[in-house]
Amino acid sequence: MKEYVHRYEQLANKPVKFLLLMKKTPVQKKIELLDNIKCNFNKEISISDILNLLVEIKITEAGKRQVRNEHLFRLxxxxxxxxxxxxxxxxxxxxxxxxxxxxxxxxxxxxxxxxxxxxxxxxxxxxxxxxxxxxxxxxxxxxxxxxxxxxxxxxxxxxxxxxxxxxxxxxxxxxxxxxxxxxxxxxxxxxxxxxxxxxxxxxxxxxxxxxxxxxxxxxxxxxxxxxxxxxxxxxxxxxxxxxxxxxxxxxxxxxxxxxxxxxxxxxxxxxxxxxxxxxxxxxxxxxxxxxxxxxxxxxxxxxxxxxxxxxxxxxxxxxxxxxxxxxxxxxxxxxxxxxxxxxxxxxxxxxxxxxxxxx
Structure with a gap:
């Protein structure tokens, strides 16, 4: 996300160039599977597997997304x-x-x-x-x-x-x-x-x-x-x-x-x-x-x-x-x-x- 934001800021006034850049050099996706996820992605995913994942989701109060100041500023x-x-x-x-x-x-x-x-x-x-x-x-x-x-x-x-x-x-x-x-x-x-x-x-x-x-x-x-x-x-x-x-x-x-x-x-x-x-x-x-x-x-x-x-x-x-x-x-x-x-x-x-x- 930081890479996308950085590219956008650099090309904010050139949207067409920005989209072309994203198409040519997309940010590499990295998928990390957590240890507590039990689904096996090498076989067909069953409905029960999906339900087991969904019930573990915890709902928290929504808040405004922000970056902490220690990441925004430096001495x-x-x-x-x-x-x-x-x-x-x-x-x-x-x-x-x-x-x-x-x-x-x-x-x-x-x-x-x-x-x-x-x-x-x-x-x-x-x-x-x-x-x-x-x-x-x-x-x-x-x-x-x-x-x-x-x-x-x-x-x-x-x-x-x-x-x-x-x-x-x-x-x-x-x-x-x-x-x-x-x-x-x-x-x-x-x-x-x-x-x-x-x-x-x-x-x-x-x-x-x-x-x-x-x-x-x-x-x-x-x-x-x-x-x-x-x-x-x-x-x-x-x-x-x-x-x-x-x-x-x-x-x-x-x-x-x-x-x-x-x-x-x-x-x-x-x-x-x-x-x-x-x-x-x-x-x-x-x-x-x-x-x-x-x-x-x-x-x-x-x-x-x-x-x-x-x-x-x-x-x-x-x-x-x-x-x-x-x-x-x-x-x-x-x-x-x-x-x-x-x-x-x-x-x-x-x-x-x-x-x-x-x-």
């Missing part, structure tokens, strides 16, 4: 840096990035939340967003969800005209960073006990999952040993396999599965590849389930796989990196955007390409 040997730079007007620095479309993204800098396009033009801005980092996300409808200065979680309509409160703060728990899961339509909120309370402890940090009707359905807070999972989280995201990925300044990148069970903690690259103190900040995930993260102190962009195995350092200070903070992944074009803690410049690079036969 480049080295990231192609500096595809372009985007300077966002009125932006102090790129603290966090949330994509609406490939040409529309929200960027925050602690002072304001700006909707910009791929050219850096301001399309809209909000001044009531929280000053912290991972405080906004975009849902499947393209609506902005963000934490305001009063620690309420609000939603802004796609046309930027209607604002509503989704989750109102009612106690001393503050939403610290948020993420919308496109697959489950859930909203994951990293909650932290009021930081103005001097009695704050390590256990005063937790992830709450809200379903599409904004009902809390899950709490992730402790390791299976009973110890707290999180200490000082700054960003949260959800991988395509359902894993909850949190960047914790002092703990590292903490990953739990869909049910909230601890999987692993990434605490930096292997010995000999370190560029300084590892302090994870911005995080995002790509189409291959890899986790990309920015190290603010060592000024690197690093990549690990879904199981926490170090893959590569995509960029360093020598590449022009200046305190990388926010990371965002353009799902349509498979580009990674990162913001700096020192400038209004957003950098764009590519680390994935489509396989040649499907390019």
């Amino acid at each position: 480049l040997k080295g990231a192609i840096l500096n595809i372009k730079h985007v300077y966002v007007t009125n932006l102090y620095h790129g603290g966090h990035i949330s994509f609406v479309t490939s040409d529309r993204l929200w960027v925050s800098d602690g002072r304001s939340l700006i909707l910009t396009n791929s050219k850096g033009n301001n399309l809209h801005h909000l001044s009531d967003a929280s000053e912290y980092y991972g405080v906004h996300t975009v849902n499947s409808a393209g609506e902005l969800i963000y934490v305001d200065k009063d620690w309420n979680i609000n939603k802004l309509s796609v046309d930027n005209t209607t604002k509503s409160t989704l989750i109102k703060r009612t106690d001393l728990w503050e939403p610290w960073c948020i993420c919308h899961s496109a697959s489950s339509r859930d909203l994951l909120v990293m909650m932290r006990y009021d930081t103005r309370n001097p009695a704050i402890t390590l256990s005063d940090v937790k992830v709450i999952r809200y379903n599409s009707t904004l009902q809390p359905i899950q709490t992730v807070q402790y390791h299976r040993t009973g110890k707290p999972l999180y200490h000082d989280p700054v960003y949260i995201t959800v991988n395509r396999n359902g894993d909850i990925v949190v960047s914790d300044i002092w703990n590292g990148v903490v990953v739990t599965d869909r049910e909230g069970k601890y999987r692993f903690t990434y605490t930096g690259p292997p010995e000999g590849l370190s560029f300084g103190i590892f302090m994870p900040c911005g995080i995002c995930v790509d189409t291959l389930l890899n986790i990309l993260l920015s190290g603010r102190l060592d000024q690197t962009i690093q990549m690990i796989n879904k199981d926490g195995l170090f893959l590569s350092i995509l960029s360093t200070k020598q590449d022009g990196m200046v305190e990388p903070l926010g990371l965002g992944y353009d799902e349509e074009n498979h580009l990674v955007w990162f913001g700096s803690g020192k400038t209004n410049r957003l950098c764009v690079y590519r680390h994935i390409e489509r396989q040649d036969y499907l390019a």
Whole structure:
């Protein structure tokens, strides 16, 4: 089938030539008989043989045929840096990035939340967003969800005209960073006990999952040993396999599965590849389930796989990196955007390409 598809793609605009090619050089058919098939094809097939085969057929729910991403894409040997730079007007620095479309993204800098396009033009801005980092996300409808200065979680309509409160703060728990899961339509909120309370402890940090009707359905807070999972989280995201990925300044990148069970903690690259103190900040995930993260102190962009195995350092200070903070992944074009803690410049690079036969 792949050979037919490849030939068709090469001759899609020449159907007659394609049909002639198929007639002259047909794809060789290979018939493999399974061990559990009892029919003898060297003699006449009886009706009972056919019936015996038919009753073994299991009906499964029909689904859309698709090729898994690991067959469609592959990692480049080295990231192609500096595809372009985007300077966002009125932006102090790129603290966090949330994509609406490939040409529309929200960027925050602690002072304001700006909707910009791929050219850096301001399309809209909000001044009531929280000053912290991972405080906004975009849902499947393209609506902005963000934490305001009063620690309420609000939603802004796609046309930027209607604002509503989704989750109102009612106690001393503050939403610290948020993420919308496109697959489950859930909203994951990293909650932290009021930081103005001097009695704050390590256990005063937790992830709450809200379903599409904004009902809390899950709490992730402790390791299976009973110890707290999180200490000082700054960003949260959800991988395509359902894993909850949190960047914790002092703990590292903490990953739990869909049910909230601890999987692993990434605490930096292997010995000999370190560029300084590892302090994870911005995080995002790509189409291959890899986790990309920015190290603010060592000024690197690093990549690990879904199981926490170090893959590569995509960029360093020598590449022009200046305190990388926010990371965002353009799902349509498979580009990674990162913001700096020192400038209004957003950098764009590519680390994935489509396989040649499907390019």
